[in-house]
Amino acid sequence: MRSFAPPLKDWSRSFSLHGLWVNLALEDLRDRYRRTVLGLTWIVFSFALFVGVKMFVFGPLNAASVSEFGVYVTLGFGLWTYINAMVTDACTAYMHSRAWILGTSTPYPVYLLQAIARNWMIFGMILLVMAASLYWNPKPITMNALWALPALAMYLVSSVWVSAILAPLCARWRDLYQTVQTGLRLVFFATPILWMPRNFDRLATIAELNPISHFIAIVRDPLMYGRVPVDSWTLVLVTNAVGLLAGAVVYASTRRRLPHWI
Template identity: 30%
Template sequence: MGDAVIDRGKTDLASHDGRDDLIAGLSAVRVWGTLGWHDIRQRYRRSVLGPFWFTLSTAIMVVVLGALYSELLHQDIHEYLPYLAIGLVVWGFISSVANEACSAFIGAGYLIKQIRIPLTVHICRIVWRNFVILLHSLPVVVALIVFLGRSPSIEFLLVPLALFLLFMQGVWLSVVLGVLCTRFRDIQPIVANLIQVAFFFTPVMWSPEVLKSRAWVAQYNPLYHLIELVRAPLMGRPLQWESWAWSIGMLVVGFAFAHLLMRRTRNRVPYWL
């Protein structure tokens, strides 16, 4: 099915190079959208719950860890459970995208060698399928927030924009990791280990307030701001200008770097596979 989808759209995607690969790839929504959805259907084929298994596992983890750490950290469970749930869901998206991006071009090597389409299509395919899983879990988080007595505030309207920025962050990050890991295969295990370590240094299960005078550790953590971009409006917190500034700044710098990297390496990637 994947080859058929690409064959139907490859005529429109054939004329591109490293200078416009990002734009051409992002524009091919029908191609990477269909491929990403096909990946999800194949992964959960013959499964009753399908991608909702991720939602169920997240719900179980939130309830167990929430009950435990709310006592250890002396947090109000009505405040802590939504905080933890949103953090785990967004972190799951970030970590999955980063880990899968390392093998994005390697896994699609047979397509890259045979069909000339933007490399960014393979990147968006990965980001999209993980984004769909994220969207499966967020309604459960919203239901949990309402169940605990919170009602959506005006800040909730910022959630779609925050999710869009999160998706685009995943695209540029995946382009960079995809290219570097294809050229230098040792980077992939390094990224996997860094993601594990970063989890403990990022306010996913704990809040910056517990650090007191060392709260700057969280404030200068870009991953914290990506999570807070979604968590703050969902929990009805005031607009966090620092998080939006960090996120937009990272997006601009990240895409500039990804464009430069793609422009220099676009034609070399097939030879590295």
């Protein structure tokens, strides 16, 4: 238990430094879109454009109506965009903060929280497009739609342990970053975003075995269909519980060696 005291102190200090990691996240976004005409509006524009193209290409392959498939793709792709970006940024969180880690005594979780904050700022703009798409949902919105809020909170929890695990491991083994990127590209096609499980029996089985499908379902199902996917919620809660434990162990066992790895 004593070995977990310094890591807990790191995280406690990092949360108290919320002004630092929020401003670092904002500066990242300013640098990314500096001197562009549309600025942060590029986030909404590019997302809406991608959704439109995907609907045009893959819509005829699905039996659902245009409006249902449009909402289905918008919600699914919006959630996937966050998951993909968060996992990718988690891999490089420490490597991108190399100068800060080597030159300051700032606790390491600050850089993980910086990556999480940056991705939630982007996700917040995408959520606006996702919310607007519900106007075309064929089914009326019910009170079960409120289950999407705790579901999004699960995304926040997942972001913490994913970052705590991937950031140090990718700093130690650089090939892991490339492996994760390749894996995400493959998992995308195994996730029900551009196709509906009810239309493909074999793909429905794949979706059941894919954890990311369940993370998407706990948000999309209440919003689109007014139902709460209990099985998906169970898997997400268990995954987060195991992930938090694994994240604590990985952070505690790697924090002293991190400066040598980066």
